[in-house]
Amino acid sequence: MTMRIVKSVTFDAAHHLHVDSEERPYKRLHGHSFQLDVEIEGEPDENGWVADFADITAALGSIRNILDHSYLNEIEGLETPTLENICQFVAVRLVKQFPGLVRVSISRPSIGETCHYDL
Numbered sequence: 348m349t350m351r352i353v354k355s356v357t358f359d360a361a362h363h364l365h366v367d368s369e370e371r372p373y374k375r376l377h378g379h380s381f382q383l384d385v386e387i388e389g390e391p392d393e394n395g396w397v398a399d400f401a402d403i404t405a406a407l408g409s410i411r412n413i414l415d416h417s418y419l420n421e422i423e424g425l426e427t428p429t430l431e432n433i434c435q436f437v438a439v440r441l442v443k444q445f446p447g448l449v450r451v452s453i454s455r456p457s458i459g460e461t462c463h464y465d466l
Contacts, residue, residue: 362379365427383451385441
């Protein structure tokens with residue numbers, strides 16, 4: 348019986364998109380509140396767990412510490428901090444520890460935007 352578990356964290360960060368045109372606001376420095384969701388799929392182990400939520404929480408805490416209240420463009424690997432690139436940034440850091448990782452999602456709930464990265 349395959350199951351999927353989801354863990355979410357939030358963070359606030361600033362960024363700009365240097366690839367945008369001058370007439371659009373994305374080129375200027377601005378900030379968002381983000382929600383990060385990770386989904387891990389697998390067969391429950393002898394304890395009944397797909398993965399230990401404490402381990403997921405710790406791993407996401409490390410990533411949150413990098414991203415929260417930061418200027419995303421200054422983080423190596425996020426020089427162009429689109430939702431798509433943030434998803435990949437997170438997935439690369441989690442997939443070795445959680446081989447059942449099947450989806451990373453990042454959203455900006457206040458403006459109704461989400462990106463799903465399916466592994």
